[in-house]
Amino acid sequence: MSENILFLNNKEMAELGAANMHAVIHDVERTYELMQQGDVINPGKCVLRWGKTVEDENTYGRINAMPGYIGGEYDMAGIKWIGSGPQNYKKGLPRASVTVILNDPDTKLPICVADGTQVSAMRTGASGGVAMRLLAKENAEAITMCGAGAQARTQLQAAVSVRPSLKTVYVYDIRPESTAKYIEEMKALYPQLSFVPIDTAEEGVRKSDIVDCVTLASEPIIMGKWLRPGTLLMNMSDFEADYECIRRSAKICVDNWEAIKHRMISTAALMWRDGLITDDDIHASLGQILLSEKCGRENDEEIIYFNAVGSGIMDIAVVTRCYRQALRTGKGTVVPYWV
Ligand SMILES: NC(=O)c1ccc[n+]([C@@H]2O[C@H](COP(=O)([O-])OP(=O)(O)OC[C@H]3O[C@@H](n4cnc5c(N)ncnc54)[C@H](O)[C@@H]3O)[C@@H](O)[C@H]2O)c1
Incomplete structure (x- = not known):
C-alpha cells in the first residue's frame, strides 16, 4: 500500500x-x-x-x-x-x-x-466582487477602500473586474505608510484609476458609491450619517460600521447569516445580539440572489449593507x-x- x-x-x-x-x-x-x-x-x-x-x-x-x-x-x-x-x-x-x-x-x-x-486573499476579493456585481450601482465611479492591506489589493482587483466604470479610489488606513505603499502599487496596476489618500474615512465615504471595509477595526470607523444614497457598504471584517449604517440601509445582504451570527463580530451580528434586528431583517444571501430566488439592487437610491464572514x-x-x-x-x- x-x-x-x-x-x-x-x-x-x-x-x-x-x-x-x-x-x-x-x-x-x-x-x-x-x-x-x-x-x-x-x-x-x-x-x-x-x-x-x-x-x-x-x-x-x-x-x-x-x-x-x-x-x-x-x-x-x-x-x-x-x-x-x-x-x-x-x-x-x-x-x-x-x-x-x-x-x-x-x-x-x-x-x-x-x-x-x-x-x-483572492477568494475574499472575489466574494467582494460578487457582492459588488450584484449590489453596487451599475455605473459606480468612486470607491473608498478602508484598510490598505492584503485584502484591499484583491478587493480592488475584483472591483475593477466587475465595475469597469470606476474612476476614483479613496484610500484610508490607520497607518499612512500603508496607504502610500498601497497607492504606489495599485497605481502601477491600474493607471486608469485616480487614487486619493484620505486622512479620515468620512472624506471618501461622502463621495463614494462603494465603501469597502477590510480593516482590523474593532469599533466603528464608518458612520451611517456619511453614506450617500445608492451606496453599497461592504463590512468584510469586524465591527467596522456603526448601527446607523444598517438603520439607513434598504437591504441587508450576507454571504452566510448563520456563520455571521456564530462569529459574532460584525455590525449586523452585534445588532442581532442586541435585539435591534431579527433574522427576518436579512434580505438575502448572495446564493439566493445568484439563483434568482431574491433580488439584488433595485434602484440607484437604496443604500445596501453587505456583510461577509467567508467560509x-x-x-x-x-x-x-x-x-x-x-x-x-x-x-x-x-x-x-x-x-
Ligand atoms: N470576510 C472574509 O471572508 C474575510 C476573509 C479574509 C480576511 N478578512 C478580514 O479582512 C481584514 C483585513 O485583512 P488583511 O489580510 O488585509 O489584513 P492586513 O493586516 O494585511 O491589512 C489590514 C489593514 O487595516 C489597517 N487598519 C487596522 N485597523 C484600522 C482602523 N481602525 N482603521 C483603518 N485601517 C485600519 C491596517 O493598518 C492594515 O493596513 C481582517 O480583519 C480579516 O480578518 C475577511
Whole structure:
C-alpha cells in the first residue's frame, strides 16, 4: 500500500490559477450557489484565539480551522487552517498565512497540501466582487477602500473586474505608510484609476458609491450619517460600521447569516445580539440572489449593507481547481505519505 500527497507551494499555486481573478470569481459564485442548494457540508469555524476579547485577538492573533465539503463539479473535502498574526508586519511577514489540506471525499485520505495564502486573499476579493456585481450601482465611479492591506489589493482587483466604470479610489488606513505603499502599487496596476489618500474615512465615504471595509477595526470607523444614497457598504471584517449604517440601509445582504451570527463580530451580528434586528431583517444571501430566488439592487437610491464572514469551502473550491490543473500538468511535489 502506498499513498501520496501532492504538495503545492505559493509559486506553483499562482501558476496553477490561484491568482486568476476571473476564475476565482467563478469558483466563489459556484460555492454560493452550491451552499444555497445544500450541496455542501459547512460546519462553523473553530477559532483558536489568544486572549479573551476581540481586542486581544486583534493584538495577539488567532488561528482558525475551517473544514468543509463542497459538492457539484468540485466534489472535494478539506480544511483551511489560517493563522493571523496582527504584529507580523513588524517582522516583515504577512498577517495571514494559510494552509489548505484537500481530502478525497470517498476515502477521506489527504491528497493535497497547498499554500492557500493567495487563495484566501483572492477568494475574499472575489466574494467582494460578487457582492459588488450584484449590489453596487451599475455605473459606480468612486470607491473608498478602508484598510490598505492584503485584502484591499484583491478587493480592488475584483472591483475593477466587475465595475469597469470606476474612476476614483479613496484610500484610508490607520497607518499612512500603508496607504502610500498601497497607492504606489495599485497605481502601477491600474493607471486608469485616480487614487486619493484620505486622512479620515468620512472624506471618501461622502463621495463614494462603494465603501469597502477590510480593516482590523474593532469599533466603528464608518458612520451611517456619511453614506450617500445608492451606496453599497461592504463590512468584510469586524465591527467596522456603526448601527446607523444598517438603520439607513434598504437591504441587508450576507454571504452566510448563520456563520455571521456564530462569529459574532460584525455590525449586523452585534445588532442581532442586541435585539435591534431579527433574522427576518436579512434580505438575502448572495446564493439566493445568484439563483434568482431574491433580488439584488433595485434602484440607484437604496443604500445596501453587505456583510461577509467567508467560509473554508470557497478556498477548497479554488484549491481543488488548482490541484486538478496540477495533476494535468505535472506541477508540484509528490510526497509519499504511507509507504
Ligand atoms: N470576510 C472574509 O471572508 C474575510 C476573509 C479574509 C480576511 N478578512 C478580514 O479582512 C481584514 C483585513 O485583512 P488583511 O489580510 O488585509 O489584513 P492586513 O493586516 O494585511 O491589512 C489590514 C489593514 O487595516 C489597517 N487598519 C487596522 N485597523 C484600522 C482602523 N481602525 N482603521 C483603518 N485601517 C485600519 C491596517 O493598518 C492594515 O493596513 C481582517 O480583519 C480579516 O480578518 C475577511
